Amino acid sequence: AQSVTQLDSHVSxxxxxxxxxxxxxxxxxxxxxxxYVQHPNKGLQLLLKYTSAATLVKGINGFEAExxxxxxxxxxTKPSAHMSxxxxxxxxxxxxxxxxxxxxxxxxxxxxx
Amino acid sequence: xxxVTQSPTHLxxxxxxxxxxxxxxxxxxxxxxxxxQALGLGLQFLLWYDEGEERNRGNFPPRFSGRQFPNYSxxxxxxxxxxxxxxxxxxxxxxxxxxxxxxxxxxxxxxxIL
Numbered sequence: 001a002q003s004v005t006q007l008d009s010h011v012s013x014x015x016x017x018x019x020x021x022x023x024x025x026x027x028x029x030x031x032x033x034x035x036y037v038q039h040p041n042k043g044l045q046l047l048l049k050y051t052s053a054a055t056l057v058k059g060i061n062g063f064e065a066e067x068x069x070x071x072x073x074x075x076x077t078k079p080s081a082h083m084s085x086x087x088x089x090x091x092x093x094x095x096x097x098x099x100x101x102x103x104x105x106x107x108x109x110x111x112x113x
Numbered sequence: 114x115x116x117v118t119q120s121p122t123h124l125x126x127x128x129x130x131x132x133x134x135x136x137x138x139x140x141x142x143x144x145x146x147x148x149x150q151a152l153g154l155g156l157q158f159l160l161w162y163d164e165g166e167e168r169n170r171g172n173f174p175p176r177f178s179g180r181q182f183p184n185y186s187x188x189x190x191x192x193x194x195x196x197x198x199x200x201x202x203x204x205x206x207x208x209x210x211x212x213x214x215x216x217x218x219x220x221x222x223x224x225x226i227l
Contacts, residue, residue, distance in 0.1 A: 034215065043117070043203055043218035044156075090156065100146060100158040100169055101216065 004093045006104035019078040023091030034092040117219035134189040138206030145187040151200035
């Protein structure tokens with residue numbers, strides 16, 4: 001069965017410092033992986049998507065993620081945090097075969113000035 | 114381009130009542146997904162509709178049901194409401210069949226059960 005584990009429930013960084021949000025996945029098939037962001041009282045916005053093309057995926061707002069099959073990881077990074085990055089981030093896995101998206105429990109990113 | 118729209122924004126019901134939530138997908142999208150985001154339980158998949166048919170269902174009781182109309186909009190119905198149904202219900206749409214396609218989310222309907 002497919003699953004995704006977000007290793008940190010809460011990450012705090014200072015503005016201008018790097019961001020690392022960690023995600024490990026488990027999938028019996030070649031997975032599609034996504035990162036979504038949710039700002040308070042809002043729906044989810046797609047940050048980036050991996051679907052077996054380049055292992056380094058660039059997304060919106062300066063975020064990127066690297067797919068590492070050997071480590072079953074798909075960590076999200078950003079070189080320099082901005083205050084507006086403060087939100088909930090979800091790592092998501094999907095396998096073709098009719099299964100819908102499976103969400104991690106989320107990581108809350110706090111950014112201090 | 115208009116995004117996914119959900120109505121109402123908030124809905125307050127009492128135990129045992131029925132709730133109807135509505136979703137309009139992005140123009141051209143044929144797939145609609147429903148998710149429940151309950152406090153402490155995270156985001157859980159509820160239902161997936163495509164071309165008017167229910168394609169997949171999450172681990173929820175039958176009192177959670179829905180439908181998709183010919184214009185691809187969708188309704189989620191929750192019967193015999195229970196306190197634990199209080200949650201944010203999110204609708205998403207995608208352009209092609211299959212969960213591998215990026216999903217675009219609405220801002221949700223917050224359902225409160227008193």
